[in-house]
Amino acid sequence: MKSRVSYSTFSIVLSAxxxxxxxxxxxxxxxxxxxFYTLALLLVLxxxxxxxxxxxxIRADKDYITVVSPLKRHRxxxxxxxxxxxxxxxxxxxxxxxxxxxxxxxxxxxxxxxGKYTGYYGKASDCFLIRTKSGRTxxxxxxxxxxxxxxxEQSAADKD
Numbered sequence: 001m002k003s004r005v006s007y008s009t010f011s012i013v014l015s016a017x018x019x020x021x022x023x024x025x026x027x028x029x030x031x032x033x034x035x036f037y038t039l040a041l042l043l044v045l046x047x048x049x050x051x052x053x054x055x056x057x058i059r060a061d062k063d064y065i066t067v068v069s070p071l072k073r074h075r076x077x078x079x080x081x082x083x084x085x086x087x088x089x090x091x092x093x094x095x096x097x098x099x100x101x102x103x104x105x106x107x108x109x110x111x112x113x114x115g116k117y118t119g120y121y122g123k124a125s126d127c128f129l130i131r132t133k134s135g136r137t138x139x140x141x142x143x144x145x146x147x148x149x150x151x152x153e154q155s156a157a158d159k160d
Contacts, residue, residue, distance in 0.1 A: 087129035
């Protein structure tokens with residue numbers, strides 16, 4: 001099963017605004033070499049992590065749940081899944097090392113009721129929570145979260 005990740009309006013506006021703003025500043029400062037390189041470095045430091053962590057889609061098969069990012073695949077073994085359920089993260093989640101909307105929500109977060117988790121999602125309303133037997137917690141999001149939860153439940157049950 002595969003489902004795309006759609007980004008919230010806030011995430012789209014934030015990502016576009018920050019990127020365009022930094023590009024415009026780079027172009028404007030092209031005659032000031034030191035300023036240009038500083039701004040270009042800042043832009044690169046923002047964009048590189050997004051290529052490795054910004055979620056594009058979620059795939060699940062009988063063996064793995066895979067978060068697809070532009071340059072990396074993040075896998076969770078199906079036989080490690082302890083539980084899965086629909087979940088909606090709150091805006092009160094603390095970002096430990098995470099993006100709070102720049103090309104989605106991804107990274108390590110902490111939330112009062114579930115503790116520390118790794119998140120990959122575009123909209124809080126499209127999420128589900130996975131707890132693993134190894135003690136890790138993931139919040140993933142895609143366009144069909146209820147269908148994905150059902151698929152994962154069935155696949156994880158078949159592995160036991």
